[in-house]
Amino acid sequence: MTQEELLEQIYKKDSKAFTLLYDMYSKSLYGVIYNLLKDKEESEDVLQEVFVKIWKNLDTYNDKKGRFFTWILNIARNASIDRLRSKSHNNSKKNLSSDNFVHILDHNTSTTNKIDAIGIKQFIQKLKPKCIRIIDLLFFKGYTQKEASEELDIPLGTVKTQNRNCIKELRNILQA
Amino acid sequence: MEKEELIESGTLELFVFGLLTEEENIAVQEMAQKHPEVQAEILSIEQAVINLSYSISPKLSAENYHKIKQILLERQGGEVVQIQPKKSVSPYLGWAAAVILMFGIGIQYYKYNEVKDEAKKVVIERNKYEQMLADAQKQNTQTEEALAIVRDKADQTITLEGQQVAPDAKAKIYLNKADNETYVDIAGLPTPPEGKVYQVWALKLSPLTPTSIGVLDTDNIADTKGIYKVDSFEGAEAFGITLEPEGGSDSPTLEQLYTLGKV
Numbered sequence: 519m520t521q522e523e524l525l526e527q528i529y530k531k532d533s534k535a536f537t538l539l540y541d542m543y544s545k546s547l548y549g550v551i552y553n554l555l556k557d558k559e560e561s562e563d564v565l566q567e568v569f570v571k572i573w574k575n576l577d578t579y580n581d582k583k584g585r586f587f588t589w590i591l592n593i594a595r596n597a598s599i600d601r602l603r604s605k606s607h608n609n610s611k612k613n614l615s616s617d618n619f620v621h622i623l624d625h626n627t628s629t630t631n632k633i634d635a636i637g638i639k640q641f642i643q644k645l646k647p648k649c650i651r652i653i654d655l656l657f658f659k660g661y662t663q664k665e666a667s668e669e670l671d672i673p674l675g676t677v678k679t680q681n682r683n684c685i686k687e688l689r690n691i692l693q694a
Numbered sequence: 695m696e697k698e699e700l701i702e703s704g705t706l707e708l709f710v711f712g713l714l715t716e717e718e719n720i721a722v723q724e725m726a727q728k729h730p731e732v733q734a735e736i737l738s739i740e741q742a743v744i745n746l747s748y749s750i751s752p753k754l755s756a757e758n759y760h761k762i763k764q765i766l767l768e769r770q771g772g773e774v775v776q777i778q779p780k781k782s783v784s785p786y787l788g789w790a791a792a793v794i795l796m797f798g799i800g801i802q803y804y805k806y807n808e809v810k811d812e813a814k815k816v817v818i819e820r821n822k823y824e825q826m827l828a829d830a831q832k833q834n835t836q837t838e839e840a841l842a843i844v845r846d847k848a849d850q851t852i853t854l855e856g857q858q859v860a861p862d863a864k865a866k867i868y869l870n871k872a873d874n875e876t877y878v879d880i881a882g883l884p885t886p887p888e889g890k891v892y893q894v895w896a897l898k899l900s901p902l903t904p905t906s907i908g909v910l911d912t913d914n915i916a917d918t919k920g921i922y923k924v925d926s927f928e929g930a931e932a933f934g935i936t937l938e939p940e941g942g943s944d945s946p947t948l949e950q951l952y953t954l955g956k957v
Contacts, residue, residue, distance in 0.1 A: 536766070540759055546744045549751030562758050569762045570769070584719045587740050588712040595712075619750045642749070657711045657743050682704030689742045 521586045528576060536573060543587070544569070547594040553619045553658045554598040564601050568594045595660040618654035644691050649684030656681055697729040706732070710739045840919040843868055843877050852933055854953035859937075860884065865953045867933045874926050876907065878935070881920030883952060886912055886937060893938040895946050896927035899956075904934070909942035932956045 524542060527535040547568060552561040572590050579589050620642055642650070648670070655661040655669055656677075667674040700706065700722070708714050709722045726733040844851075848868035856863035864882030869875075878894050886892055892912060895904040908924030936943075937950040 536763070537759075540762070543744075544759070545751045545754060546747040548754050549747035549749070552752055553747075553750065558752055561752075562755060565754075565758060566762045566765060570765050573766055574769070582720060582723055583716060584712065584723065585710060585736065585740060587744065588710055592712045619746075642746070653743075653746070656708070656713060658747070660712065662713060663708070678704035678708060680704075681707050682702070685707050685739055685742060688746060689738060692742055692745055 525581070525586060539572070540569065543590060547590060549619070550591065550594050550658055551598045553654070554595070555601060560601065561598075564597050565594075568597050571597065592660070595658075599660070618650055619658055620650050620654075642691075645684065645687060648680070649687055652677070652681050652684055653688070697725060697732050700725055700732060701735050706736050707739050710736060710743060836919055840921045843870075843921055844879075847873065847875065848877065850957075852955045852957055854933055854935060854955035857951045857954055859950060860952045863952045865935055865955075867955070868921075876924050876926045877921055878908065878910070878924050878933075879921045880910060880912075880935065883920075883935065889940050890937050891940055891942060892935050892952070893942045893946065894922075894924050895934045895936065896930035897932040897934055898929065899931045904946050905930075906942060906944075906946075909938070930957060 519538065519542065521542075524535070524538055527538055544565065548561060548565050551564050551568070552558065555561045555564065568590070571593050575593075579586060645653070651670060652666065655666045656663075661669065663677040664674055666672075667677050670677075672680065705714070705718070705722065709719060714722065722732075722736075726736055847870040849871055850869040852867040852869070854865040854867065860883070863884065866879040866882075868877040868879065870877070880892060883892060892910045893906055894908045894910065896907045897904050905927055907927050908922060910922050910924075932955060934946065934954040935952050936946040936948070937952060938947055
């Protein structure tokens, strides 16, 4: 099912729409949230909050201003960052950067599906370390280009293109 | 911006990541609408990061889904949730309509009964008036008959005067010689006591011979206006009326002679 088909179901107020929405995006959003919080229980808690927020605010989503996935991704990232701030009383995003999504795989091979995790780890680790860093900051943690350029110590003008090349690489790996 | 330029710029990635300004987002969406290649590139980027985040996600407990559903259901009373169609007034409208309908039927039924009662009353009333009319007509006929007897048929009237037991009593005998008919008018007699009747006698005076010419049924005295046809008796010299036990007597009880009159 595509995002467009899902939205059609949602706008029709189909009672199955929520289940479809959850099936399509819960795992991805959980991945994003967990990558920020590093705590399963807390991440599930935030995920619940995020889905309630999504469902509650569906009518504020405007497809002229962006993709539906982008909209829910923002909700998930913001909710996670809010949770981190409320816990640590620390507004700095710097603390977020100490770890990245590849470390999750290192820590969770015992609890996720092992074979999957190993396979995923293998293909993700085909990514160059700088790609892992830049995708982690921009996609998972929602850094701005400026924040990312400072964090990675690369020129602001190259953040966009470097990210472009890394996503291309990711797409190639996934297709392979 | 040309579409190839846009695709290669890396802006579409930032667009999917949600890192552009609102104006930039709108510009990208417009380009995507116009150019299928741009749209396809966006979808491909989106799919890549969805898969990436999906693949790094730890196992998600099954209860999580149910917990969210539970929260949504609990919240449903309020401003939330389109999981079911927004609350509309229509179901309540249905109930309200049903209540009003029931109420309406109740009122109609009450009014129907009221009208039915009213109609019943009218019918009773009408019957009463019809009865009264019939009575009046009957009475009129009787009066006319009585009047006819007195006015047209009677060519001799004998007045019977009250006697000792009833000094105020009064009666009349009408004789119609042409048709040989005799009538007695007892309108001036008191109502006979229970178990007693008036008996009319024709008398020959010498010797005094009473002959019964009728026992009067006074139960329906109103119907007759007090005028009764009695037997004719050729050569009667006087008429008398006595009070007798029910059924009449063979000979008059003279102590109970109410009226008497000579021809």
